[in-house]
Amino acid sequence: MRINAMVCRIIRQFLRDKRTLALLIVAPMLVLTLMSFVFTDEDAKLxxxxxxxxxxxxxxxxxxxxxxxxxxxxxxxxxxxxxxxxxxxxxxxxxxxxxxxxxxxxxxxxxxxxxxxxxxxxxxxxxxxxxxxxxxxxxxxxxxxxxxxxxxxxxxxxxxxxxxxxxxYFGDNDMSTIDYIGPLLIGLFIFFFVFLISGVSFLRERTTGTLERLLATPIKRYEIVFGYLIGFGIFTIVQSAIISAFSIGILKIYNGGNIGLILLISTVIALCALSFGMFVSSYAHNELQVMQFIPIVIVPQVFFCGLFSIRNMAEPLQILSKFMPLTYASNALRGVMTCGYNLQQISFDLLVLIGFTVVFAILNIITLKKHRTW
Missing domain, CATH: 3.40.1710 (abc type-2 transporter like fold)
Structure with missing residues (x-):
């Protein structure tokens, strides 16, 4: 009887949590659908x-x-x-x-x-x-x-x-697979881990009551958002610098560009992921729900960041890739590390990433309004 009671409680808990139930079904279907479009035998037009x-x-x-x-x-x-x-x-x-x-x-x-x-x-x-x-x-x-x-x-x-x-023409004649995909992986890992850490950390600020106490003071909502961005941003910038240095210095991933530009791009990627993670965490009630957003907001970006040929995909999917921050992060990192591009040549990708960061920051400011008690 006690086992039956436990089973019934868990079932009722899942039935009450509509978001978890939906993600349990929708997320695998979404990922499988994307994979069916990504892994195609059609050749790109060269x-x-x-x-x-x-x-x-x-x-x-x-x-x-x-x-x-x-x-x-x-x-x-x-x-x-x-x-x-x-x-x-x-x-x-x-x-x-x-x-x-x-x-x-x-x-x-x-x-x-x-x-x-x-x-x-x-x-x-x-x-x-x-x-x-x-x-x-x-x-x-x-x-x-x-x-x-x-x-x-x-x-x-x-x-x-x-x-x-x-x-x-670009890169080295003896480049290996890791040299080609290395810039993409650097951008992906920076974005993913910063998104995860910022989402969970900001959620804890809410669940422990810290954010609620801050909102009870005269402090402005934008001051809270930019305070968190700068505070968390210092650590994410350090993390980005370490990942980039490790990849190039220790793993010897090919780099034909300026290391300063790589650090700049990594910093912008981290700030974008930070503001994105804060925004997503506003709709989560616990750490598990933050993790549940990964198949929805991170996995699709993996398919469109350049690890798989976007040119082979249907045109609507190519258009969809334009709305993914990792698309521009990968373009910028690959441009610098593989092609040796300068700041002017990657300026468009950087500006788009900065634009994503600003948009998510504004959404964070708007979202904080529902948590304010006065």
Whole structure:
């Protein structure tokens, strides 16, 4: 009977907690739905520059699904800087050189695979055309011993004889997977842990009565919000600096940019996560409910921060990624660490992150009104 009483109490507790019950069902469905869109077999449309018409002919089988244009190497470098080109390919049938953008590793495997298939198709087609010429000559009794030797050589054509060399425009030619995704992981971990710590800490300020006592004084709501942001912000800035230094100095993640800019971006990410965590905690009644927000507000951002190719997703999802703070955090960190961008080149991403921080701070000020007792 006592066990039955415990079971009934827990069931009633869950039934009364509509938010927990909803998240228990809705959150897994939301994450699974996102995963079904993210993990797609469709290839992204690539923007490729080629040296001349000969190279374009070699890659002719790729033209249907990709945008291939003839341009000089200097023009290609300019497009790399503007993030408008994925690769520049030059050379001939014996050796093709692929100069990758290097900033987006999500298309590298796709590009290498497509080029190899295109070269194979081209060499196969060329061998078949040559064989047909020899057969036509033979049928007209015009072939001689020299032509027979040529026919034997054509029969032994190696369709994989073209050497393909790959280089990076941004970053290093020997970059590993962790070098590509390292900037994204730095931004993700800073955002996640600051969000979690700030949400739980601000919740404790409410549940212990500290916030209520503050609100009973003449202090302004904006003063409370900015006080918490600055107070918690000092520790989150230190945390961000340690994570960034550890990643670059100890783990040796590739960095081709200014360390000061990385610390600046990390600080802005931390402040954004801090104000976001404070806002979310206003709608939680205990630590468990703060944790329950993670599948709703953090997991979707993981899918859109660049760890998975956004270009392969449906257009509505690409638009949705524009409303995710981690999208801009990842763009800024990858721009500095992989591409060596300066402050001006990442200014847009920084301004958007600052904008998110200000919006969440304003929402925090508005939300505090419901906790004020006078």
């Amino acid at each position: 923007n490729i520059g080629v040296e001349n018409s000969n190279v374009k002919d070699i890659l002719s089988s790729m033209e249907k699904d990709n945008d291939i244009n003839i341009m000089s190497k200097k023009e290609a470098e300019g497009k790399f800087e503007d993030k408008a080109l994925d690769a520049y390919i030059y050379g001939d049938e014996k050796e093709l050189n692929i100069l990758l953008n290097g900033a987006d590793n999500s298309v590298i495997n796709q590009l290498n695979k497509n080029v190899q298939e295109a070269v194979k198709d081209y060499m196969t087609k060329k061998g078949e055309d040559n064989k047909k010429i020899i057969e036509d000559l033979a049928s007209n009794s015009m072939i001689n011993m020299m032509n027979k030797d040529l026919a034997n050589k054509i029969d032994s054509i190696d369709i994989n004889s073209t050497e393909i060399e790959t280089y990076n």
